Amino acid sequence: MTTGSGGRTVPRERERPGLTPEESALVVRIGVFVKMRWLAIAGVLIASLIATQAFHIQFSLVPIYIICAVMTVYNFLFLYQARHLNVEASDSLPETLAVPLRHLLIIPRATSPLLARARATGNVHIIVDLAALTVLLHYTGGIENPFIFYFVFHVILAGILLHYRVAYLVATWAILTVLLLIGLEYYEVIPHVHLEGFAAAGLYQQGSYILSVLLALSTCLYASAYMVTSISGELRKRQREVVALQQKGLTEKTRELEEASEELTTLEEGRQHLLRFLAIASHDLKAPLSAVQSYIQLMLGGFSGELTDKQRQMLERSSIRITEQLELISDLLDISRIEGGQIVKEMEEMSLSQVVGDSVENVRAMATDKSIKLGTRMPASLPKLKASGVRLKQAITNLLVNAIKFTPENGEVLLRITEQSGDIYTEVLDTGVGIGAEDLPKIFDDFYxxxxxxxxxxxxxxxxxxxxxxxxxxxxxxxxxxxxxKKGRGSKFTFLLPKNLVIAGKKQGRKARLKSQET
Amino acid sequence: MAYKILLVDDDPDIRDVVTMLLESKGYETVTACDGIECLAALRAEEPDLMIIDLLMPKMDGFAVLKELEDGRWSKYRNIPILILSSVREEASRRRYELETALEFNVDDYVEKPINPEVLLERVERLVNKNKKA
Known part of the structure; x- marks a missing residue:
C-alpha cells in the first residue's frame, strides 16, 4: 500500500530555518509519507477496479471504498499535523504514547523536542497504516492476495523514520497481525473473502501454502528491516558528524575572533597608555628646563640687574644648551607619538601652500642671519590634502633648517613643490657642503x-x-x-606624498585659473 | 592706574619669573596656582588680563576656558586671555576642540620657555587693545 523508496528529498519547500539537518530531513520525510499515502489510496482504488473490471475477479468493493475513505480522512489529519510539527509546545498524544515504547525498546531520548514529536508521529502513521492494510487484506482475499507483501513498506518506513529497533518491532508486529488474520480466517472465526477467478477456493486453508507465504513474508520483512536500518543508521551517523564538524569549526572561528578582538583592545589600550605617558613625560621633562631657561632669559634681558660680559657669555651658552635639550626632548616625544600612531588622528583636510608658507616663515630669520637666499617655487594651485598639517610643517621646516645649517653664508636654499601624475613632490635644494657618499645611506637613521x-x-x-x-x-x-x-655642490632632498592623500576636486590658490591660462 | 594681571601657573618658578617681568614694567600681579584659584581670583580681583598655563593640577587651563564659556561668567568675557604653555599651540588647539567641541578662543598664545621681550610685548598689546575696546 504505501509505495515508494522512502526518504528521497523532495523540493525544499519544507525545509525550515533553524532546524538541524537531521530534524529537517525527518520533517521532510513525514511530508513525503503523507504524499505517498495519497498515491497508495489511488493505487488501491485503481488496482481494485482493474481486478474486478479487467480480470473479472469477484469481490465486494464497498469495504474497499470505506477503507479508502477512512485513509483519506486520516491522511488529511496527518497532513495538518505534519505542517504544524514544530508549532505545538506541549507534548501531544502520540508523544505521550511513545514514551512506554521508547522504554520498552531502550531507545535513547531524541536530541530535540521536534525530533521526539516527529518520531512519535511516525509511530502513529505506521500503526494506522498497518491496521488499514490488514483490514484491506481481509476484504481482498487475505492470504490469497499477493499484496500481502506490501507490509515491507511499513518496515522500510519505520527503518527510515524511526529507531532501528522500531523497524524490527514493526516487522514482528506485521507478521503477528498477518498470523492473526490468517489464523482467524483459517479457523473460520471470521469469514474469508475469496477472490473468485484469481485463486483456488481452498487456498486459505492449505497449510503448505500458508507456511511458505508466512516464511517468505517474515524473511522479506526482517531482511528489509536489516537493510534499511543499516543504511539509514549510517546516514544518520554521517549527518550528525557533519553537524558536529560544522559546530566545531564555528566554535573555533568564534574563539579566534574573540581572541583577535581582545588583542586589538589590548593594543589600543597600550597605545592610549603610551600617549598618556608621553603627555605627562613631555610636560614633566620640559617644565623644569622651561623654568631655568626663563630665569636665564630674565637675567639676559637685564631684568635682574646688570651682567658682566663673562656672566652674559656663560648664560648665553647655558641657554643654548638648554634649548638643545628642549629640542631633543621634543624630538624624542615626537618620534614616540608618530610611532604610537597619533599622526593618523591628526590627519585632516589641510592646505599644503599654507604649510609651506608657515615652514618658510619659521626659518626665514635663520636664513637671513646667514645671508642665505631662501627661494620658494610652487604651482599657483595645489590640491587640498588629507594629512597632518602639523607634522608636514615640522618635516619641511626640519629639511629647511638642515639645508640652511649646512649651507655657508651667501648660499642658496630652494624649496620647490611639483605635482607629477597626481603625486606631490617636495624638494629642498641647497648649495651647501653636501653629504659624503659614506654618510648618504645613513642620514635618515636615528641619532645619526x-x-x-x-x-x-x-x-x-x-x-x-x-x-x-x-x-x-x-x-x-x-x-x-x-x-x-652647476658647481656640483650641496644636496637635494625629495619626498613625495602619494596622490591618494589628495582630496579630489579641491584646488586652492587664488590665481589658479589665471596661471593655467598663461601656461 | 596700573593694569592688574592675573597669572595662573602651578610652577612657582614660572610665577616668579613672570611676576618679576611684569612688575618691572609697572603691572600689578595677582597669582593663582590652579584653575580653581584662578576662577576665585577672577571674581575677587577683576583683572585686566589673565595669563593662564594649560597643564595644571586640580583644574587645568582647558577646564578654565570651558568654564568661562558658561553664561555665569559673561561679566568677565571681555577680559583678554593669554595662554602661556610649554605645549605647542596647534596641539593645544586640537586637544581642546576635540575634547569640548568648542572653538579654542583665546586672545594670544605664548609658548614656554619665556622670552621676556616677546611676553612683555604681547601683554602690552593685549591690555592696550582691551582699553580701546
Whole structure:
C-alpha cells in the first residue's frame, strides 16, 4: 500500500530555518509519507477496479471504498499535523504514547523536542497504516492476495523514520497481525473473502501454502528491516558528524575572533597608555628646563640687574644648551607619538601652500642671519590634502633648517613643490657642503649626525622627517651633490606624498585659473 | 592706574619669573596656582588680563576656558586671555576642540620657555587693545 523508496528529498519547500539537518530531513520525510499515502489510496482504488473490471475477479468493493475513505480522512489529519510539527509546545498524544515504547525498546531520548514529536508521529502513521492494510487484506482475499507483501513498506518506513529497533518491532508486529488474520480466517472465526477467478477456493486453508507465504513474508520483512536500518543508521551517523564538524569549526572561528578582538583592545589600550605617558613625560621633562631657561632669559634681558660680559657669555651658552635639550626632548616625544600612531588622528583636510608658507616663515630669520637666499617655487594651485598639517610643517621646516645649517653664508636654499601624475613632490635644494657618499645611506637613521659633529642638533631631525613622510604613505630620498647645482655642490632632498592623500576636486590658490591660462 | 594681571601657573618658578617681568614694567600681579584659584581670583580681583598655563593640577587651563564659556561668567568675557604653555599651540588647539567641541578662543598664545621681550610685548598689546575696546 504505501509505495515508494522512502526518504528521497523532495523540493525544499519544507525545509525550515533553524532546524538541524537531521530534524529537517525527518520533517521532510513525514511530508513525503503523507504524499505517498495519497498515491497508495489511488493505487488501491485503481488496482481494485482493474481486478474486478479487467480480470473479472469477484469481490465486494464497498469495504474497499470505506477503507479508502477512512485513509483519506486520516491522511488529511496527518497532513495538518505534519505542517504544524514544530508549532505545538506541549507534548501531544502520540508523544505521550511513545514514551512506554521508547522504554520498552531502550531507545535513547531524541536530541530535540521536534525530533521526539516527529518520531512519535511516525509511530502513529505506521500503526494506522498497518491496521488499514490488514483490514484491506481481509476484504481482498487475505492470504490469497499477493499484496500481502506490501507490509515491507511499513518496515522500510519505520527503518527510515524511526529507531532501528522500531523497524524490527514493526516487522514482528506485521507478521503477528498477518498470523492473526490468517489464523482467524483459517479457523473460520471470521469469514474469508475469496477472490473468485484469481485463486483456488481452498487456498486459505492449505497449510503448505500458508507456511511458505508466512516464511517468505517474515524473511522479506526482517531482511528489509536489516537493510534499511543499516543504511539509514549510517546516514544518520554521517549527518550528525557533519553537524558536529560544522559546530566545531564555528566554535573555533568564534574563539579566534574573540581572541583577535581582545588583542586589538589590548593594543589600543597600550597605545592610549603610551600617549598618556608621553603627555605627562613631555610636560614633566620640559617644565623644569622651561623654568631655568626663563630665569636665564630674565637675567639676559637685564631684568635682574646688570651682567658682566663673562656672566652674559656663560648664560648665553647655558641657554643654548638648554634649548638643545628642549629640542631633543621634543624630538624624542615626537618620534614616540608618530610611532604610537597619533599622526593618523591628526590627519585632516589641510592646505599644503599654507604649510609651506608657515615652514618658510619659521626659518626665514635663520636664513637671513646667514645671508642665505631662501627661494620658494610652487604651482599657483595645489590640491587640498588629507594629512597632518602639523607634522608636514615640522618635516619641511626640519629639511629647511638642515639645508640652511649646512649651507655657508651667501648660499642658496630652494624649496620647490611639483605635482607629477597626481603625486606631490617636495624638494629642498641647497648649495651647501653636501653629504659624503659614506654618510648618504645613513642620514635618515636615528641619532645619526654625520662626520661633521660640530653642528648642533640631536641627530633626530631627518629621522622624524622620514617617519612623517612614511606615516603618510610617502617616500623620501636624498642626493648629493645637488644634481641641479652647476658647481656640483650641496644636496637635494625629495619626498613625495602619494596622490591618494589628495582630496579630489579641491584646488586652492587664488590665481589658479589665471596661471593655467598663461601656461 | 596700573593694569592688574592675573597669572595662573602651578610652577612657582614660572610665577616668579613672570611676576618679576611684569612688575618691572609697572603691572600689578595677582597669582593663582590652579584653575580653581584662578576662577576665585577672577571674581575677587577683576583683572585686566589673565595669563593662564594649560597643564595644571586640580583644574587645568582647558577646564578654565570651558568654564568661562558658561553664561555665569559673561561679566568677565571681555577680559583678554593669554595662554602661556610649554605645549605647542596647534596641539593645544586640537586637544581642546576635540575634547569640548568648542572653538579654542583665546586672545594670544605664548609658548614656554619665556622670552621676556616677546611676553612683555604681547601683554602690552593685549591690555592696550582691551582699553580701546
Amino acid at each position: 649626525r654625520g662626520s661633521d659633529r660640530e653642528k648642533a642638533g640631536s641627530g633626530l631631525g631627518l629621522s622624524i622627517v622620514k617617519r612623517v613622510v612614511e606615516a603618510h604613505g610617502g617616500k623620501i630620498w636624498a642626493e648629493s651633490p645637488n644634481p641641479e647645482d
